[in-house]
Structures are given as C-alpha cells and as structure tokens.
Amino acid sequence: MKLTTIAHCIALIGVSNLAAGITYAQSLPVEKLQKVEITGSSIKAVQKEGALPIQVITAEQISRSGTTSVEQLIATLSANGTTADNLSSQAGIQLGSNDRNNNGNSSANLRGLGAGSTLVLLNGRRVSLHGAKGNAVNLNSIPLAAVERVEVLTDGSSAIYGTDAIGGVINFILKKNFNGVNLSARTNVTQGGGGNTKGISIVGGMGDMDSEGYNLMATLSYDKQAILNSHQRSFVNGFQPERGLSPDTTGTPFATQTGGAGTAIGSSYKLPTTGAQTYNRANLLSFQGKCESGFGMTQYQSTLWGNPQFGTSCAYDYTGQAVLIQPVDNLNLVTRGTLKIDNDTKAYFEVVGSRSTATKQFEQSQITTSIAAKNAYPVGGPYYQDLSSYIPTFDKTKPIAYRWRCLECGGRTIQTVSEQSRILAGIDGVIGGWDYSLGVSTAKSYANSVLGEGYMKRAEFDAALASGKINPWLKAGETQTAEALALIQGAKAAGTSLFGGRASLTQIDGKISGELFSLPAGMVSAAAGFDLRRESYQFKSDESATVPVRDAPFDATFAKVSRDITAIYAEMAVPVFKGFDAQLAIRGDKYSDFGNTVNPKISFRYEPIEKTLMFRGSVNSGFRAPSFFQLYSGVSISPLPGNVDDPVLCPKNPGNLQYCGIRPDQKAGGNINLNPEKSKQWSIGTVIQPLNWMAVTIDLWDIKRDGIITELDGTAVIKNPETFPNSLIRDANGEIDYIQAGYVNADGDKLRGIDLALKMNGNLGTAKWDAGIEGTYMKSFKSRIFKRDTYTELVGEWYPRNLYVRWKHNAFVTYSEGNWSTTFSQRYTAGYKDERPSGVVPAGFVADVKPYTTYNLSTSYSGFKDLSINVILIDLFDRTPSFTAHNVDFAGGAGWDPRVASPLGRRLSVSANYKF
Template sequence: MKLKKLAHLIALIGVVSPAMAQQAQPQQTQQTLQRVEITGSSIKRLAKEGALPVEVITFEEIEKLGIVSAEDLMRNIAANGTGADNMTSGNNVFGADADRVSGGASFASLRGLGAGSTLVLLNGRRIATHGGSGKAVDLNSIPMGAIARVEILKDGASAIYGTDAVGGVMNFILKTNFTGVEVSGSTNVTEAGGGTTRRASVIAGKGSVDTDGFNVMGTLTIDKNDRLDSRDRDFANGFQPARGLSPDTTGTPYANQLAGTGTALGANFVLPGDPNRYLQANPLSFQGKCDTVPGMSQYQTELWKDVTSPLRSKYSCSYDYGADYVIQVPVQRANALARGTIQIAPGHKMFIEAMGSRTEATSIFTPAQISTTLGNGNAYPVGGPYYQDLSPYISTFDKTKPIIYKWRASAFGNRTQLNTTDSARVLVGFDGAFGNWDYKFGVSHARSKTQTELLDGYAYQAKMFTALGSGIINPWATGGQTAAANALIESTKFRGNLQHGNTKLTQVDGSVSGELFKLPAGAVAMAAGFDLRRENYSYTQDQDATVIYLAPGNARLPEASRDIKAVYAELIVPVTKQLEVQLAVRRDDYTTVGATTNPKVAFRYEPTSWLLFRGSANKGFLAPSFVQLYSGSLDQELPNGIIDPIGCPANPGNPAYCAISRLEYKTGGNSNLRPETSKQGTLGFVIEPFKGYSASFDYFAINSEDRILNRTPQVVLANAAALAGNIIRNADGTIDYVQAGWINAAGNKVRGADVSLRGSGAMEGGYKWAASLSGTYMHSFKFAEIAGQPYKELVGNFYTRDLYLRWKHNASISLTKGDWSALFSQSYGSGYKDQVPNAGRGIAPSGFNPEIDAHTTYGLSGTYKGIKGMSVTLGIQNLFDADPPFTAHNVDEVVGAGWDPRAASPRGRSYSVSARYKF
C-alpha cells in the first residue's frame, strides 16, 4: 500500500467514524488513574492502548528470560533488525562497510534500517552516542540494574523526537522513588564451555517524594563476560567443501609463495600438460599435505575460481581463519547511577541525576596476514636458512632469486586491542503540574570517550619489513620460531594507546502539556516544547597509525560541533467519544545541514470496548553524523584476487586486471551529504473479544530516500560503469585505487506487519497462566544502491550488511501458583537463501543447499518468591542445544565460519541463576 493511500485511508476513517460511533458504547474513563507520558507522545494521559504500537518489556521479564546483555535484549525484540550491530561481528574487521571502532559496543537497529536510524532514550531524553564511532548510543552504557522497563515504539517519531527516529524509538525507563536496599546477582554458564557471564548489582534508596518530600537513590552494576572462541564450538568450521564452504584465503601459517616479476616463481608458472598460468604455490599442496598444519586445507579452486580468469592456484593451501575468531568478546563493565529528588512545592519536583559507566572490551583478532613484495624489502632472501626450493615441483623455479609470499603471521600473535569506553551524564530537571497542565524542564550534559590500546600482534611496518627480509624469521615454521626470531619479532611490536574518540551532548529542553478546551467528545490536549542541543565529536590518533601494519581505526577527525534548535507541538483531538486524532509537527534546524520540518498524524478509533483501530502517517529524517560528513581519507587494501570488471574482459588472463593481488582503496567523509528522509505510516487494530485475551496487528510502510550508506569498494567495482569516477586508473588502464566512502544512496521501500497475541486466565487449583507472542512479518525490503538502478528485494535473501527474515517472533507461556512460577519461551527466525559460492561465478557442489534453515530455540525458567524480600530464578537457555543453522557464505564478507552471528547466538545451551534480595 502506498503511503499516500495510507494517509487517505486514515482520513477516510476519520470521516466515517462519527457515524459508526453512534452505534458504539462510550468507554468509561478512570479519572483516578495516574497520567503518564508514553513513548511516542509528549502529552501525559491515562495509560491505555494508544494510537501507536508500543511494546513494553519489564525488568522482571528480562530476568526470567535469562537475558544477560543488551545484545540479548535486542535479539528478543522481533522488530529489531537481523544485522551486524552485535559484538561478534564488531570484533572482526572484514568488509569495508564494517564499523572498525565500535569494539565492545552493541546497538539497536529497528526494522533493520541501521543503528543510526533508531533513537535510544533514557527516561525520554537523549544521551551521548558511542565515543568511538559516534554513530549511535551504545546500549552497554545503560545501567541495566536500574531499569524498570523498556518501551519500544515501532513507528517513525521524527515529529516528536527529531533525527534518528526513522526506524523507531527505544526508551529505557529507570526506577525512581526507590526505597530500601536491594542486592542481586546472576550468572549464565554455557554447557559446552566458555562465555560465562556474571552480574552483580545493588540499588539503595531512602525517602518517599509523596510522603517525605524527597528521595535519594543510587545503583551500581558490575558485569563480566568471559571469552568464547570459535574453536570451542563444532559448528564454527569454515572447511566444509562438500557443502560449498571453504576459506577464500591463501594467507596461511605455512606461507604460500607468490609469483612476481623478479622472484623465484617469476611472473607466473605453468605445469606440463596444463595451459593455465598460476600465481601461487605451496609444497604441501603439491604433496597433498595442506591439512598436516592445524587449520590449513587444500585451496578449493573449483569453489573460488573465476571462469573468465582461472589463475587462482590449485597448488596453494588455505587457512580456516574464521574458526579462529573470538565469538564472544571478553568484557568488564561497571554502571553507576545516583538520583536525588526533592519536592520544592506541592506538585512540583526538582531532581538531579548523575550516571556513569565504564566498559573494557578486549577485541582479539586473528594474526595479521602479510603479503611480501620485492619493493618493500621484505622478500625472503636467497641463501637464507629457511629458503624454500620448489624446483622439484616447478621446472621454471629460479632459486637464485628471492621469494615473496603470503603468510598468516601467527608468530606475531593475535592482534589484541583493549577498547575502554567511559560514558557519563549529569541531568538537572524540574517537573510538575499547574492544575491540568504538566510541565518539564531539563539541562543535561553527556559525554562518551573510547580509548583504543594495542596490546599485542601489531608491529611497526618498517621494522617488520626489515625483520622479514633478514631471513631470520621462518614463514614456513611448524614447530615455532627460534629464540633469535622471537626476539626480533618482539623488537618490531607496537604496544600502547593508538587512538581515542569523544562525543559530547549538551541539551536544554522543556515542554508543557495539558488541556486547551473542551469539545462535546472531551478535552483537546496539547503539548509544546523546545529542544536546544550542541553536539561535538572528535577522533584523534595517539600514534601515527600509518606506520603500524594493519592498524585499525578511522582517519583523524579534529573536533567538530553543531547546534540544533528544535520546536515542536502536538495535539490530541477527540472527534467523538470513540475517535481521537493525534497531530504533531516538529522543526529542527542544524547548523551543518539546514532545517527540516516533519509532521505526523495518527488516529485511535474504538467503536466498541473490544475493538480498536489505529494508524499513523508521518515524515522522518536522519541527519548525517560527523564521521559521515567530515572523517578524513583512510587508505586500506582489498583481499587478494580482485577482478577489474571493465579491464579484465578487455585483457583476459592478465593478472593486472583479472587477479589483482593488492588493490588499495580509500574511504572517508563526504561533506556534501544530505539528510536521509522518509515517509512512513502504520495501520492496524487491537481486538479483545474476551477479558484477558487480546490480539493486535499493525501494518507498517517506510519509504526512505537519500539513504546514508558507506559505499564499499566492492560496490564501486560492481557498479563500475555508473561509478567510473570512483575508480582511479593509471596511465596504462590498470586500477590505481578505488574511492569508496559515504554517499546518499537511492533508498529503501519497506513493508511488513507486527503481530501481538496475549492471553491470561485462572485454572483449578489456584494456578494462573499467561501467554504471549510478539512477531514481525517482513513482506518486502527493497533496496537500490545507486540512484536510477532498479530496487532489489532483500527479504529472504543473503545480504552482506543485514538479513531481512520473512518472520521472527518471540513467544512465552507462564504458570504461577503462590510463590512459584515457571516460564517456557520460544524464539524463532525464518530461513533464507544462502550466498552462492564465489557469488555465483563458481560451480556449487552437489552438496550445496541454497536454503538456510530456520532457527528455533527454547528456554525454561522457574522462579521462587517464598522467602520474604527474596526472588530466585533458575533457567535454561537454548533448552535443546540447537546449533546455529549452517551457511556457506564467504567469511571475507560476513563474519562466521559455517554460521552467521547475525541470525543466531553461538553460546549453545546455557544455565542461568539469578537472585534478588530486598531489605
């Protein structure tokens, strides 16, 4: 349904509903109930099912489900995307589109529109974005021990909150007015080993605002997550060639020799009776012994060769580096919150809130892959003690010349980073009421800093090249290096602070809401407010990253700032006793990208007490971030074997065009970026045929334009004709480098529906039961990378950024009697089509299954509250120990060897224990 039709339908319902309402009975209003502000509106009102779809998850539900992290929480929300905004994907640097400076961070991505399109609030107000990437709020900075509930608005909300709210809003509501002392602790242990998580929390408060006129409270939460390695899980296996999966890399611990003019192999080599010209060789491959070195295997040419240029060597070994990933990052985290509230007059409160957090995440990558060259002086010298003679296998091998090679430099150790993120916010606020008018006002300052320290596995490039060219280091060692070689390697290493990023947010906001006047159907309520913000971001290199081999991170960005001025207004108009309409508009003015005005209209129509219709139509926008606008140019390198889609067909068989070994590309900001815009809406109903039974269905549609995306070099090459200006060529026509970076892409067209089912009741014997299901059906997610190109359907298909599953849901059923309760839960994600080996250029083996299975897990927990002030919960997550579904995707493009961390957790069956005691 087109958005214009959706808006017309909303208007039509508004016209015909008064006639329908004459047949309906008015709903009784509970005036004694407290008015509250619900996410998606600035008007306080009685809590009830509203015009917008809002999902609420309580702290007790989080505890019973065994959710141990913000990432687990997002996996439990069906409307959240199935993408790479998780720690496992963030702990690996493959793919130019990866966020390389968000180690240890977790982000929300409602509707799969990206972390930047989901607004994360804390008690309805903004907090600073992640200090490293600056793209979105790190959910790990939220004090989980102080959460009362999480409200998820599954609709665009730029008319209420401004930028970032295209996909929706996550509002973390903290406990307030807490009295007493409560201590809690939990642990979650995996059955297969590794990845244990622990949490300890204390919250204390004194005084009641209503009776004592004050309340002070504080909370401290400490988390520790242990490391989990791919080697700890059997399903993390990247060498399953019969199923279409094998490593597409020749950077091996036992190095592969490379061809090149002036080297021992020459520009290429041939073998008797074989017309192909090969570029790599390994004696273990000739002997059929690649698998004698742990993690290595014979390179599977038939899976990865290009039919137009069969130069990839079948005489090379490959390495399953995907099975060396750390798939749960070791993390230590502390969150603290202090809040004081005082009643300065009857109905008027002032509060001061201070929040701080520190997250230390140790990112551990596989050892560096090194390709040596003659020009860098790092070739293995003739006469070196470990010189490798391949003349028994290759007649043209010239042992009077040096060797160049590709080596997974395990002797240098795993590349290890410590990412420390410190976040803080101080807020002074006032709220209260004058009669039927509510007000709130706040002044806040928030900041986040991420410091990256290199602990091991990184070396000064010049020193490393010199060391490799000395011949002392053995790239073909199977039993470790000599003492002299280890000492030389150690002398090349860099350890220390590499880079740090800072974000700052200073905000002054205020609003009033109340009743304007009465209509026959009720009072017209309104809200009006302002939002003044200054945002700052800087990214600084503590050490020149260009002198450190494969140093991670982004280019330096001197401190940039922008001011945002916004005003907004909202009306709720009761057209009849059964129909009300919400009207909202907001204008934001950015000093960097200009002004934008975004309206919203929504309705709530309740013809009977058991049936509710609702819908909305609105516009949204997403302002480009500082990184997207201003980050400097960063030089990087693509994997071996890149094909020039224009040059190779014109020069078939020429490795300079058809198997480029070291192709450089540049990334960076784009100061000409425009804000991303959207038009979107929802239309649905809520039905409650019997007391305790309800169902809701909400159709959503989102059209985005000028989407802000990082143009990867692969995308540039795949669109070589349209983006020819981004492919910089040498005088002879070969590619010098590819200019990648941020662009305004064409956009998205998204269609789907959210479904919710709930029921509860009583049984004989004093038992009470409750059941629920929350699911999202994705009908269509169409995407166009380049303006003018046709939109491609992504739902149910493999994609390198996000997966768009046809159906996801989380369901549960609970049973309670007295002090005992039990919860049985299910999480489901539908299957999708796998990536065909070598993007379809290879010939998939007979064992390749193009369909990836659906993934279902179950959980079971029991809670006992029979001891005064105490609650104990025991749980089993992934009750039947279901492995993630197999996928044959290329690990160079998406993390996960034989599985996909976007679609499933690697933990397996785990056991949780949590306890709370209040005194």
C-alpha cells in the same frame, strides 16, 4: 552436576508447577487505567492501547528472559533488525568506517534501517553517542540492573523527538523512587564451556516521596562477559567444501609462494601435466598432497572459488582462531535524588556513568611480501625454498614472494575502553492545571582503542622478513629460532594507540501539556515544547607516519566539530466524536550545519466497540541528519579486504598477478555536501479483544526513505565499473592506483511489514497464567543506489551487514501459583537464501539456511524471607546454529551466522535478589 542433569531437574520443576491446580479457567480482573505519559507523545492520556504501537518490557520480564545485557535484550525484539550490531558479529573483519569503530559498541537497529535511525532515550531524554562510533548509542552503557521498564515505539517519531527516530524509539525507564537496599547476583554458565557471564548489583535508597517529600537512590552494578573462542564450539568449521564453504586465503602457516615480476616463480607458470593452465601460487605441501599436515591447513578449493590459478596452493581455516564472543567488563552507576517542593512541584537530579572494556580479537595476520616492498625472502637465506623439482621454470637465483600466516605474531587484538556519563537536573510540576517539565543535562562519551598482540610495525617487520632469519616454512613440530622470535617480538606494535573519539551533548528542554477546551466528544488536549542542543564530536587516529602498523584499521583524524540544534514542537489530541480521537503533531528543527526541516505527524484511534475493537493508524515524515563522521572525517587509506580483478586489464591478461587477484588501496572519507535522509511512513492497525482475557493486535507499517547515506565500498565499486566509472583511479601505466570510495546520498529503499501480537491471561484454580506471542513479518525490503537502478529485494536473501528475514517471533506461557512462577518461551527466526559460492557450486550445496529456534525454561521462587531466586535454562535443547556457507571475510562467523544465532548453546542462568 552436569548441565544436562540440571536441565532435566528444571524441566521437571516447570512441568510440575504447570500441572498443579489446573481445574478451570477464569478471567483475571481488568486492569485499572491511569493517566500516564507514554513514549511517542508528550500528552498524558488515559488509555490501555493507544494510537501508536508501544511494547512495554518490565523488569520482571527481563529477569525471566535470562538476558544479562541490554544488547541481548534488544536482540530479542522481533522489530529489531537481524543485524551485525552485536559484539559477536563484530568479531569478523569489518568493512568501511561504519563498522571499524564498533569496538566495544553495541547498537539498537529497529526495522534494520541502521543504528543511526533508532533513537535511544534514558528516562525520556537523549544520551551521548558512542565516543568512537559517533552515530549510535552504546547499549553497554545502559545499566540493566537499574531498569524499571523499557518502552519500545515501533513507529517513526521525528515529529516528536527529531532526528534518529525514523525506525522508532527505545526508552529505558530507570527506577526512580526506591527505599531500602536490594542486593542481586547472577551468573550464566554454558554447557560447552567459555562465554560465561557473572554480575552483581546493589540498589540503595532512602526517603519516601509521599510521606517524607524526598527520595535518594543509587545503583551500582558490575557485569563480566568471559571470552568464547572458536575452538570451543564444534560447529565452527570453515572447511566444508562439500557444502560450499572453504577459506579463500593462501596465507598459510607453511607459506605459499606467490607470483610476480622478478620472483622465483615469475608472474605465472605452467606444469607439464596440466596443459595450458597457468598458476601463480605454489605451496610445497600442495605438490606433495600434504596440505592437511600443516596447522589448520587444507588444500585450496580452486574450483569452489573459481580460481584455477590457485590450484597448487593450500588454504588456512583461520575461523578456528577467531573469537566468537568478545570479553567485556561493564561497570555502571546511577544516582538520583528527588525533592518534593510542594504538592504540585518536584525537583530532581540524576547522574549516570558507565565504563566498558571490550577486547576484540581477529585471527593471526596474513603477511604478503613482494619485491616492491623489499620484504621478500632473499636468495641465499638459510631457509630458501627451491621448487625446481615441481616447477620447471623456477628460478632459484631470484628472491621469493610469499603469503604467510604468522602464528608466532599472535591473534590480532584491539582493546577498547568506553566511558560515558550524563548529569541531569530538572523540575516537574503543575501550574494552572497544566503539567510542565524543564531539564538541563550534559552528557559525554569517550572511547579509546589500543592495539594488543598480533599487530606488527611495518618497517621493523619488513626488515626482519628481508633478513631471511625468520622461517616461513616451518613444518609441524618445528619452531622458530631464538633470534627469529626476538625479531618478531621486537616488531610487535602492542600498546600502540589505535584511535580515540569524544562525543558530547548539552541539552536544555522543556514542555507543557494540558487541556484546552471541551468538545461534545471530550476534552481537547495539547502539548508544546522546545529542545536546545549542542552536539560535538572529535576523532583522532593515533597512527604515526613514522610508525605505520600492518593491517591496523586506522581512520583519518578530524578536529572537534559541533552543531547547534534548535527545535520547537506541538501536539494536539482531538476527540472528533465518541470513540474517535485524532492526534496532530509537528516539529521544526534548525541545524547549524545543514539547515531546517519540518516534520508533521497525524495519528488516530477509533474504538467502535468499547473494550472490544479498536483501530489505529498514523502518517508521518521523518529525517536523519548525517553523522559527524559521515560529514567531516578526512581521507583514510586502507587495502581492500579481499583480492579483486582489474575489470579492464585482467580479462586481457588472465592469470597475471599485476592485474588479477590484486589488493589495491581504497580511499574513503567524509562528504560535507551530504543531505539528511528523509522518510515518509505510515501504519495502520487494529486491537481486537473478543474476550476479556484475550487481546490481538495487528499493525501494518510502510516506510520509504530517500537520500539514504551509504558508503561506497571499494569492492562494490570495482565489481560495478559501469555504475562507478570515475572511481577507479589509474596511474600513468593504466594500472589501478586506488579506488575512490566514501559517503554519498544514494536513492533510497522501501520496506513494508506487519507486527502481530496475541496476549492472554486467566486463572487456573488458585493459580494465574499468562501467554502471548509477538512477531514481525517483513513483507518486503527493497533498496537501490541510483534511480536508474532497479530495486533489489533483500528479504530472505543473504546480505553482508543486515539480514531481512521474513518472520521473527517470541512466544511464552507463564504459570504462577503462590511463591512459584514458571515460564516456558520460544524464540524463532526464519531462514533465508544462502550466499552462493563464487565458483562451481558443489552437488552438496543447499541454498536454504534453516530457521533458528530456541526454547527457554525459567522457574522463580520467592518463598524465602526477603529473598527471591530465579533459575533459567536457556536454549533448552542446545540448538546448533543453522549452517550457512558464507565466508568470515565479509561477515562475522563462518559456517554459522551470529546475526541470527547465539554461539553459547545450552546454558544455566541463576540469579538471586535479596532485599533488606
């Protein structure tokens, strides 16, 4: 049955359930309030809405959403940044060390402040950072099948948790007391083909804490994400010049000759028909007006890119060769045992382990040859290409330098295996009326990346190219000789270890909370705790000096480093007067590698009209310690990701490839003199419940960060020579030798926004309904590198890594009656100003990227004995991602934006859960 037909069936089921029994509205019973400990505080309190904005996502809500991974779940949060921290965005070319080690890693990024500024907890405690990434938790390591609920604190909380918590905290609470066996299976099938997912999990438990005094449980789950290729989606098209989009590359399957001293076309040339215009690229198919006859090739759009000297060359739409979604296999295990020692004390242990395998694939390598590299095509070679009939100055006595897209080499692939574990033992209890908790844990993460197809050993491949036996000018239907294919195969670097990283965390923590004394307005409660941690990290790049590899993103090795953190903290909840409570918190941290920091927090909760109106707010400071990679990584050398012009010599020598359209090396590395980032932030909000079945929350938040750690990218340096005058390192001839880049403490940024939510529920005859919407309005996000700079407003503007859209929301309505439940939901992301072409803007260019809206419809049935089934149609109307003219070189996707949209399209998700 076609997926569209299935969609119609689900829609009819949903509508019929919504229509059934609608006679009158009646409010639901008010929930009983309990004394609980919530994320963001160590003090247990009785309150429905507290001083801090907490969003709770239950396992049932996760099931209704159709999300199959924690990455997808976090992406649905309106407070999570519209960022490149997902595996689809990472399919593009990465810039800088922050991204190059993302292989297999997905991160949370609240407020868009960076993955390192969001603290991810598992059952309220830390886990190890990703072994390769080194500054963020890998979301793929979180076992979604074992999650009972997720608590999201969208307020800074360094005063409670320490570093990483500037943007907020995401706490994954796992199932803890389970008896029986629960088997579940799920699949997610796309209508367009490709990108399907499937998974299975089993949860087993024995013992009851209340009657038997113990509980043992285990969860084992396996999920598989299939690959989605560009050619499987029609909207992936990098050649739409009328809309301002075209590939900026002359590395084509039918090679383009390039200029330079000692080459056949020289540094530049002129044509009799174009006057004084000089050129430094030449493609035979372009002269013949037949660029489109080559595989994936088009005429290079020199006007659009502002490169008239490339006007006689072809381009290659390599976006059609990219992978839209990486294939990922996830295996997760959770075991937990709890023993009731007496009525006031219980001990527990927990073991969590995961293994994730992700395969990233780029387009085929662009090969650039030169006289200096001794890999140019030789004079007298069997495939020597003579362009004398087109270029009067062509010198066929000299070798040919060229740019060639090596299709025979294959797509460049990197496979990363990430393994993560945590062992935790703890004891909770009550002594003298005070709650206490002690725990000791050790967590480790290991990640290793290995090169697959498409990467070539430099020396062997250069020798093969210089032999002249490989033909870079194959026409459609032609193939390389057996000898040439053997040379290519022999130069492949498949199996070469790229890099590996190890991160570990050892922690001893404890806390105690209880009531101190009574005031006229109520009891004063307090909590105090300590946190002792040792964090370590080691990174090894396995590139050998004797076997260098083309285009491989190697980073510099550094030996194992570690830091010790000693922290103490205290909280106090004070009922100032009836309806008004204040909460005070302070934390001191001592870091062995950069010193001490103290961060306070003050928050309040004021309820002038009980159960109807409440005000809340907080003021606090925060900090984020530099990551090990930012501090200690050695110098790495890599070519710039794109061509640039020497800002001094190119204007004096226009068109000369020695100074224009060059790709110099950039050097980057750690900086042991980095200071921690610091923040000051506040929030103020209100909760209004005008009716007992309706509640509205509005929270205004403001964050200002100083000393933000940023990596100076070589491209940014060369485009701003006045700002970075000492970063262009020149040789004795005055030419750029390399660009000095790396980590620095920049000035900072400031952002402000509003979180809004509306929740409603009630009865419709014998049925129940729930509805709600939660969204984030980003009023401003301004950033600058140095204080002498003016702030740049980023909200609503295209930006390479993080987007800061004006508005995001999720809305839903659920109707439940008997064994049936139906949910209709909407997810909306506002549009933004598009990246403008660098040359002449075409008449058809539209600067506004349209908003992206999708709808889901789910229906669940639990009428079978011990069996429940959930069927979800995701992206009900099969929304095509909004068009954007940005090029894939500097962000994932071309013609669409994976930070905003999903390339999967309409898909059917079916899950079944059987209990026995």
